């Protein structure tokens with residue numbers, strides 16, 4: 314597998330590339346798209362083969378017997394994360410934004426508060442708002458370029474109307490792999506305030522050497538009756554278009570409620586997602602992920618070195634994810650100016666920090682899951698765009 318191959322994605326309905334010019338004004342001719350979190354790599358051959366097999370057969374009817382699919386999930390979680398998943402505890406949703414929305418719908422009422430540790434993945438905000446729940450922003454502390462939690466402050470913020478926490482673990486943006494103590498802190502916080510905990514672990518396979526992701530369910534058995542786990546193949550294997558995610562609910566009562574809402578809404582997964590996921594969660598898929606993480610680690614080091622040598626810019630040290638989170642506050646520029654320099658001068662489309670909530674104001678997020686030559690070009694262009702700071 315060569316992650317170095319530059320694959321032209323224009324004209325493929327890629328939101329990342331085909332919408333870049335429209336959304337960011339970054340020209341198609343030589344722009345570099347570094348926003349939405351999908352990768353510019355093909356998935357492993359085993360995933361391609363699973364789709365080719367469907368194509369060759371040529372019939373795309375309703376899916377039946379998902380036992381191999383469930384087994385592939387339990388195999389992956391056990392071998393890669395040391396987590397024994399009961400196959401009966403798995404629900405498949407239309408991706409994890411849908412999984413999050415389903416949790417909000419199932420376990421909270423209109424007007425209830427839903428806690429987010431911000432800045433955090435922007436779609437959480439969108440689905441909470443759209444469901445007429447209140448976003449309760451508990452801001453992460455930026456401690457020398459590393460996000461930390463401050464539970465004393467969060468305790469003081471609680472009003473009693475909060476019903477749920479959505480945790481992003483590992484964290485997007487900023488790339489923290491939460492430690493056991495931090496996760497225990499979240500568990501205790503949920504117990505203190507009687508909150509359902511939804512742990513979105515979609516980035517759990519993209520963890521850099523020296524860090525270990527701990528599935529929330531392994532941290533504290535006493536929170537099982539308030540815990541919903543979410544995982545997916547889509548981020549790991551770059552198959553987000555399959556819109557498939559796993560909501561894993563160990564507790565029977567929570568599971569029954571979720572199952573009832575799935576039933577009431579008539580939700581069931583598409584066969585493409587199931588075929589691809591079954592193929593991906595395999596020894597071949599695992600070997601590919603190991604290579605991918607090593608490649609992303611190289612991209613991350615290259616990018617951070619270039620960015621951190623520009624005075625006033627600082628890229629957070631990613632422990633996981635391919636989403637570099639760059640702080641421009643040291644430049645003294647307004648958000649409009651640094652964003653304009655990145656988009657107009659460097660011709661790069663990044664995600665804008667404020668969409669991630671409070672604490673994201675002075676940041677841009679850059680997607681590094683692209684061939685190294687594009688990361689190199691991006692570094693050169695950013696260095697030139699901010700050359701007056703040298």
Ligand SMILES: Cc1ncc(COP(=O)(O)O)c(C=O)c1O
Nearest residue numbers: 350408409410411434485515558
């Ligand atoms: C934390 C997190 N959850 C969910 C998603 C998207 O999930 P899906 O494509 O399955 O809806 C993303 C995408 O970047 C993400 O970062």
